[in-house]
Amino acid sequence: xxxxxxxxxxxxxxxxxxxxLFVEAASASGLDVEIAKPGEDPVDATSILGVMALGAxxxxxxxxxxxxxxxxxxxxxxxxxxxRDLDAE
Amino acid sequence: xxxxxxxxxxxxxxxxxxxxxxxxxxxxxxxxAPPVRPPADETAVDDQEAALADVRAAFESVAVSLExxxxxxxxxxxxxxxxxxxxxxxxxxxxxxxxxxAAGHGRAHSIENAVETYAAxxxxxxxxxxxxxxxxxxxxxxxxxxxxxxPAPGVPSFTEPxxxxxxxxxxxxxxxxxxxxxxxIITEAGGRTSHTAILAAQMGIPAVVQLAGATxxxxxxxxxxxxxxxxVTIDPDMELVTAQRERAARRAEALSHLSGAGRTSDGAxxxxxxxxxxxxxxxxxxxxxxxxxxxxRTEFVYLSATxxxxxxxQTEIYRGVFAPFEGxxxxxxxxxxxxxxxxxxxxxxxxxxxxxxxxxxxxxxERPDLLDAQLEALAIxxxxxxxxxxxxxxxxxxxxxxxxxxxxxxxxxxxxxxxxIEVPGAALRxxxxxxxxxxxxxxxxxxxxxxxxADRMQGALSDLLDxxxxxxxxxxxxxxxxxxxxxxxxxxxxxxxxxxxxxxVLVGLGVSSLSMAPSKVPVxxxxxxxxxxxxxxxxxxxARGARTAxxxxxxxxxxxxxxxxxxx
Numbered sequence: 001x002x003x004x005x006x007x008x009x010x011x012x013x014x015x016x017x018x019x020x021l022f023v024e025a026a027s028a029s030g031l032d033v034e035i036a037k038p039g040e041d042p043v044d045a046t047s048i049l050g051v052m053a054l055g056a057x058x059x060x061x062x063x064x065x066x067x068x069x070x071x072x073x074x075x076x077x078x079x080x081x082x083x084r085d086l087d088a089e
Numbered sequence: 090x091x092x093x094x095x096x097x098x099x100x101x102x103x104x105x106x107x108x109x110x111x112x113x114x115x116x117x118x119x120x121x122a123p124p125v126r127p128p129a130d131e132t133a134v135d136d137q138e139a140a141l142a143d144v145r146a147a148f149e150s151v152a153v154s155l156e157x158x159x160x161x162x163x164x165x166x167x168x169x170x171x172x173x174x175x176x177x178x179x180x181x182x183x184x185x186x187x188x189x190x191a192a193g194h195g196r197a198h199s200i201e202n203a204v205e206t207y208a209a210x211x212x213x214x215x216x217x218x219x220x221x222x223x224x225x226x227x228x229x230x231x232x233x234x235x236x237x238x239x240p241a242p243g244v245p246s247f248t249e250p251x252x253x254x255x256x257x258x259x260x261x262x263x264x265x266x267x268x269x270x271x272x273x274i275i276t277e278a279g280g281r282t283s284h285t286a287i288l289a290a291q292m293g294i295p296a297v298v299q300l301a302g303a304t305x306x307x308x309x310x311x312x313x314x315x316x317x318x319x320x321v322t323i324d325p326d327m328e329l330v331t332a333q334r335e336r337a338a339r340r341a342e343a344l345s346h347l348s349g350a351g352r353t354s355d356g357a358x359x360x361x362x363x364x365x366x367x368x369x370x371x372x373x374x375x376x377x378x379x380x381x382x383x384x385x386r387t388e389f390v391y392l393s394a395t396x397x398x399x400x401x402x403q404t405e406i407y408r409g410v411f412a413p414f415e416g417x418x419x420x421x422x423x424x425x426x427x428x429x430x431x432x433x434x435x436x437x438x439x440x441x442x443x444x445x446x447x448x449x450x451x452x453x454x455e456r457p458d459l460l461d462a463q464l465e466a467l468a469i470x471x472x473x474x475x476x477x478x479x480x481x482x483x484x485x486x487x488x489x490x491x492x493x494x495x496x497x498x499x500x501x502x503x504x505x506x507x508x509x510i511e512v513p514g515a516a517l518r519x520x521x522x523x524x525x526x527x528x529x530x531x532x533x534x535x536x537x538x539x540x541x542x543a544d545r546m547q548g549a550l551s552d553l554l555d556x557x558x559x560x561x562x563x564x565x566x567x568x569x570x571x572x573x574x575x576x577x578x579x580x581x582x583x584x585x586x587x588x589x590x591x592x593x594v595l596v597g598l599g600v601s602s603l604s605m606a607p608s609k610v611p612v613x614x615x616x617x618x619x620x621x622x623x624x625x626x627x628x629x630x631x632a633r634g635a636r637t638a639x640x641x642x643x644x645x646x647x648x649x650x651x652x653x654x655x656x657x
Contacts, residue, residue: 011405015218020172047181048172049207052221055214058405 002071004064005038006079013057014082023048025081029074033066045078101325106275106300108319109286109608113337114252114273114295115313115330118306121255121262122242124230127197140196144186147200147235151228152177154241158265166265169224177228182207197233204229215394227259252312254303263288273314275321277303289316290608291373297321317612318657340656344611348378351603351614353596355621360602361610362418364582368409374607375413381477382419383530383604384582385410387463388426397434397459403466411476418477420530420582420604422509423463425483427452435459444544449484449509450494457497464501471503481507481530486514491525510579511535516564519571523579529572531600533583537561556585557638562594566633569599580604589616589653590645596622597629612656619650 010018026033026045035051036042038061043050056062064075134140152174159170185206189199208225211218234241243262252273263285271294279285279298289296295316306323313325315333322329351361362383363374390398390406411419426432427448435456440446453460471478482494485508498506511532515522523529533556538545540561543553572579580602585591587605592613603613628645635641646654
C-alpha cells in the first residue's frame, strides 16, 4: 500500500472546485484511493461529499493511500494536484 | 371598502420589495417550482433491492440532467453544474440512502435523510463548506422529485422573455439562467447580499428581493419591476410601464455622469461605504466605485461553528475580506451575537427579552477570550493586507463600556476603535461615550427599535420602526451634536443611509459617512451632489419639524431638488 502526506495549498481548503478536481482525478485512476486527516478515519477519495466533509482547510495536512498497480504514480499526481492553489487557477 | 370596487378603479397593484439589481423589466411571470418534499404518508418499502435501484436511478437521472444543462451554459455556470452533478453521482449518498431504506424508510424519505446527514456535517464545518449545503439540498430535492415521478423543482423551460419568480433561488439556479430569456428576477425571501442579489447584479438582470406574496402571483401574469426602487406592479397598464422605463433611463443617464468620492454640491466630503457580511460581498463591493466598507458584520464567522474559531481560521477569512480594500477603509463590527443569535460555544442561556439581553459587547464582556481572539486575527489580517481597518463594538450603552473596548482594541495593536450608537442612552450621551473612542457609527435599525420600543422582528410594528419617525430623527440629531462637541466623526450604517432623501437629512444632522448596500451608492452620490450642506441642514430641520413620519418624508420630498425627486 502506497502512502503520501501533503499540505492543502488551495486558499479555500479542499472544497468546491479543488475538491471536484481531486475527486475526478482519483476516480479516473480506477484504484481504491483513500484520504484522511492524520489520525482520523479515512474516506473514499472518489466521493465528493466524503472529501468535502473532511473539512480540510488551507495549510492542513492530509494522508493519501492507494492500493494496486500504479498506486505510487497515482498518489504522486494527486499530491501534485493538492500542492497547487487550484482555486486561483 | 369592497375589494371588487378597488379592483375596478385600479386594475394594477403595486407592491414594494428591495431593489438589488438596477434597471426595469416587464414580462409574464414564470414561477420557479419549489423544492419537492417526501410525502408525509410515504410507506416503507417491501422490496429493498428494487427500492435501492429506484433511488440509484433517481440520483443518476439528476446527474444526467445537470450535465445536459452544463453543455448549454457559459464557463462559470458549467463548473457549478458539473460540480453539482458530481454530488448526484456520489457513492456515499447512495450508501447512506441504502441504510435509510434498511431502517424502514420509504424511497423519498431515504433520499432526503441521506442528504440531510451530509448537510448537517457541512453546516457544522461552517464557512465555505456550509455554503455548499444549498447545492446539496438542490440535488436531494431533484432526486426526490425523480423518485416520486413529479416535475423537477427549479426553473421550468419557457420560450418567451419572462420574469422569474421564486421563494429564493439556489446559487446554481441563478448562475445558469438564460440571460436572453430572463428579463427580471423577483424573490419572496433573500436579502440585499444574498446570492441571488449578487449574481443578478453581475449578470445585469434587474431584480427585487423580499417581495411579500411573490410566489402567489399566477404564472403568466404580466408584471413590471424596478430594480432600483424595489417597486413591482402586477398587471400594470402600459402607461405605467412606459413611465417606469423612462424614469429608469433618465436615472441611469443622470448616474452615469458621476463617480468617485461622495461630495455635497459645495464640496463637503461624505464617505460612501458598503455594508458587507462576508468574503464574497467584499470581493463584489471591492470592485465597485466606493470608498470602503462602513460595516463588516462578522457573525457569519461564528454562527455555524460548533467550537470557537481559532485565530488562524479567523485570520484567513479576514484576509479575504480586507484584500480587495488595500488602502481603503474597512470598519469591522466585532461579534454581535447573544440571546437571539446564540452561539453553540458561548450560550449564556435563554433570556426573556433577547433584544435587551446579554448580546453584542455585553457577551464580549462575559467572554473576553472570544473578543481578544477576534481582535488578534483582525490585527494580523490588517497588517498583511494594508487595508485601513477600524474596529467598532455593537450594543455599547455607557462611556465605561466604550473605554473598556477601546483599551482592548489598542492592546491588540489595532489603531482605531469606535462604537455603534444604537442604544438611545448612548446616543443621548454621545459626547461622553464617543470621547472614549475615535469614531461613532449610528445603527439606525436598532436605534429605531430601541427608541420606539418596537421589536424589529415584529412585522406588524413596521410603522413604528420607520426611520422617518421624528422621535428617531431627534435621537440621531442629539447623537450628532454630542459627536461634534467631542470632536469625533459619526456615520450611519443602517438601511436609512441608502435612502437618497434620508441620506440628505442625515448629512444635515451632521453625519460624515454613509454605509449602505453597494447598489445604493450611485443614487446617494447623486443626491449629495445636488445639495449643499446648508440645504441638507434645511431638509433636516424640515424633517424634525414634522409631526409624523409621513409628514417628515413629504416635507423633505417637496423641499429637495426636483432633479433628484423626478428620478425617484
